[in-house]
Amino acid sequence: MTGTTSRPGRRFEIVPTIAAVIGIAILIGLGVWQIQRLHWKEAILARVAALENAPPRPLEPLLLRAAAGADVDYHRVQATCPELEIGPYLRLYAVWQGYGGYRIIAACPIAAGPYRAILVDRGFIAQGLPLGGGRPLTDPIVGVLRKGDTRNFVTPANQPRQNLWYWRDIPAMAAALGASAPAPSFLMLERPPPPPGGPTLAAIPADIPNNHLQYAITWFGLALALAGVYLASLWTRRRG
Secondary structure, rough: OOHHHHHHHHHHHHHHHHHHHHHHHHHHHHHHHHHHHHHHHHHHHHHHHHHHOOEEHHHHHHHHHHOOOOOOOOOHHHHEOOOOOOOOOOOEEEEEOEEEEEEEEEEEEEEEEEEEEEEEEEEEEEOOOOOOOOOOOOEEEEEEEEOOOOOOOOOOOEEEEOOOOOOOHHHHHHOOOOOOOEEEEEEEEOOOOOOOOOEEOOOOOOOOOHHHHHHHHHHHHHHHHHHHHHHHHHHHHOOO
């Protein structure tokens, strides 16, 4: 009889125990994920710091390494692209320093293994401003290689027919520009300076936030707090 009456109480303890364990596991997992993000962000910041005085390297050899699986993100490169400012371009919606507008995307022909073109981000122009004309370029262009963005659930769909783009879909953008076999990276232009009325160069963000350690501490702290609440409630129930 005693065993029968104790079972509901035991079942009552099992339910919050399972819920607490699942909650603690989720919070710890989020903390571990933020630690991984911290290491990833620190590696990016180290690359950005190394870019400050890094000379440009030829583009084609780096893209050959990329084709073999190497990570070439945040490398400064140079390439020959005489028609960059006078060829067709796309408008990629962006916000820069609090202003809404567009990044101007053009294609540069190359010959680097399997790649025949690379998309070049020429910089930012505020919404409503006309884009000034360009000129043929006699010197190589210099910029930083960056990976293309991925679309998330809040990103609007690109509208190629209206020349309105909301995320960096490299294959679709290259097709719209008539460029085949595009490289999987963007070249974020640093020089030459734009012509009058041209876009403002914006190759690298001026401030890349790194708050992942604080986020990790928060998640681990919540896990510890949840464990404390559960143990306190268990102790109270057993005393009663």
